[in-house]
Amino acid sequence: MSLNTDAISSTFAALADPTRRAILARLALGESSVTELAAPFQVSMPAISRHLKVLENAGLISRGRDAQWRPCRLTPEPMKKAAEWLDAYREYWELSFDRLDDYLQVIKAKETKRDRKSR
Template sequence: MADDRISLVFAALADPIRRAILTRLTEGDATVAELAAPFDVSQPAISRHLKVLENAGLISRTRRATARLSHLEAEPLREVTTWLARYQRFWDESHERLDELLAALQGDRKGERDRDTAVRPRGDDHG
């Protein structure tokens, strides 16, 4: 069940307008008109984006007088972050191994340079 919600969250986050809407909602609740203002899209298009966000559990919607307000629900983002954290450990370990390899390679090169530039015993200069 959690995997299904994670899939819905990723699908919702795939669209830049929906990500921008979520960013705007971090500042507080907003109407469809307020959310549509920065975009060159219709209010019905924004409403469709809001429906996707709502289905993913990323927003909730309430009525206040005649306005319908959208509210950020961040818990699904925490679930995605927890899921992604497993892969962060993988990348951290991979980067550590890469750092060790690079250090070893640089050490080998430094050793080669030191050997090449070392003072060699001079032979007899007589032809």
């Protein structure tokens, strides 16, 4: 999904995979090598290497060099940006239960005359 080259799109795309999210969760505990990161999963090393490249391209991780190891660590900015994007909707979902009452009555009034099939 990296047809979309903007930063936040590649962030969300990178987060849309359970393996990659698990890798991030592991990295939240501290720096880790590729082999260590791969251990919990049943996929091959090249597959993990690709996942790490996706995460790196999204700026979610950065990689150093320690002899033949490539230690990975989290980079905070993209997650921060993603959380900020979602936060713009926070008020909406926090209030939505209250609003839903009003809202449903409006809808109900509307639908009294039509939409007897629903969807």
